[in-house]
Amino acid sequence: MKFEHPYIPLHTIKDLITEKYGISLYILRTDLTHPQISGNKWFKLKNNLIEAKNKNINTLLTFGGAFSNHIAATAAAGKEYGFKTIGIIRGEEYSELNPTLNFAVKSGMKLDYVSRSLYKDKTELYKYANTKYWEDKFYLIPEGGSNELGVSGCMEISNHINLDFNYICCASGTGATLSGIILSLKKNQKAVGFQILKASGYIKNEVNTWLLKYPKICIPKSNENNNPIIENSLIQINWEVNENYHFGGYGKTNNGLKDFIKWFQQTNNVPLDFLYTGKMMFGIYDMIEKEIFKRGDTIVAIHTGGMQGNLGKDFLAIKKQNLKFQ
Ligand SMILES: *Cc1c(COP(=O)(O)O)cnc(C)c1O
Numbered sequence: 001m002k003f004e005h006p007y008i009p010l011h012t013i014k015d016l017i018t019e020k021y022g023i024s025l026y027i028l029r030t031d032l033t034h035p036q037i038s039g040n041k042w043f044k045l046k047n048n049l050i051e052a053k054n055k056n057i058n059t060l061l062t063f064g065g066a067f068s069n070h071i072a073a074t075a076a077a078g079k080e081y082g083f084k085t086i087g088i089i090r091g092e093e094y095s096e097l098n099p100t101l102n103f104a105v106k107s108g109m110k111l112d113y114v115s116r117s118l119y120k121d122k123t124e125l126y127k128y129a130n131t132k133y134w135e136d137k138f139y140l141i142p143e144g145g146s147n148e149l150g151v152s153g154c155m156e157i158s159n160h161i162n163l164d165f166n167y168i169c170c171a172s173g174t175g176a177t178l179s180g181i182i183l184s185l186k187k188n189q190k191a192v193g194f195q196i197l198k199a200s201g202y203i204k205n206e207v208n209t210w211l212l213k214y215p216k217i218c219i220p221k222s223n224e225n226n227n228p229i230i231e232n233s234l235i236q237i238n239w240e241v242n243e244n245y246h247f248g249g250y251g252k253t254n255n256g257l258k259d260f261i262k263w264f265q266q267t268n269n270v271p272l273d274f275l276y277t278g279k280m281m282f283g284i285y286d287m288i289e290k291e292i293f294k295r296g297d298t299i300v301a302i303h304t305g306g307m308q309g310n311l312g313k314d315f316l317a318i319k320k321q322n323l324k325f326q
Pocket residue numbers: 039040069070144146171172173174175176177178273276277304305306307
């Protein structure tokens with residue numbers, strides 16, 4: 001199985017704010033990696049798909065909310081690389097599919113809805129999946145594509161940045177992307193993860209758990225880029241999680257955020273999603289204006305994708321359905 005490594009543009013962001021504060025800001029457009037397997041999900045799925053193929057498994061089973069970028073990406077990847085896909089979806093089924101689930105079904109994914117309480121209990125949830133789908137001999141991918149192979153795939157993100165930077169920023173839902181990035185950094189580079197869930201200490205704990213597993217298990221054979229294994233002493237100091245920009249939690253928003261996303265798109269011609277990348281970029285600009293980032297700093301923001309999620313927001317607005325992102 002061959003994965004073409006995509007060309008991922010690194011855009012320069014220059015506007016009144018970056019100029020005023022003397023910041024060099026770039027955005028790595030991993031949202032352009034693939035039309036449907038967008039952003040960090042491409043990096044998280046890649047090594048998992050290779051592993052599934054190596055094991056001769058042809059069904060992928062995974063989990064997600066009804067608007068999940070990961071569900072959309074897995075469905076698309078299954079179609080493109082010849083896997084059957086099963087998506088276990090959190091919450092009730094509605095008579096009309098939202099754009100995410102509609103896309104998933106069109107891509108051939110079989111959907112199975114489970115209650116929120118079952119979804120929450122991962123032991124029970126996995127038991128349910130194993131019992132119901134044992135005949136499919138599936139390859140299980142956890143929610144968000146966040147497992148060890150997912151983290152190892154994200155170690156390749158920074159290979160696409162061909163300039164010196166001192167900060168690299170991403171939005172964090174499970175912390176797998178941030179962990180991969182941390183493991184790929186050089187001295188004098190620092191990763192900042194913007195936590196988008198309202199749960200104090202959550203991402204910090206998750207990342208610490210991932211990092212503890214490295215470098216022992218580290219690089220799977222499928223990682224053809226041979227990222228160097230970085231020193232333990234470095235991975236304790238080269239990252240932080242910022243919890244100030246979750247806007248009240250997953251799916252929560254306000255007018256300030258909406259206005260910012262609109263302003264950013266109009267000024268810099270880069271669209272952002274309102275669940276992840278909008279919050280990260282809002283945070284970066286706020287930290288620039290508060291001079292937490294200092295004059296002369298070079299910041300690379302990772303556009304992790306998620307644009308399909310904005311369709312879900314429009315869908316909800318039109319339907320005025322009493323649905324929630326979580
Ligand atoms: C899934 C997702 C994230 C979160 O990535 P984690 O590895 O779970 O932290 C960030 N941004 C976007 C757009 C996503 O779809």
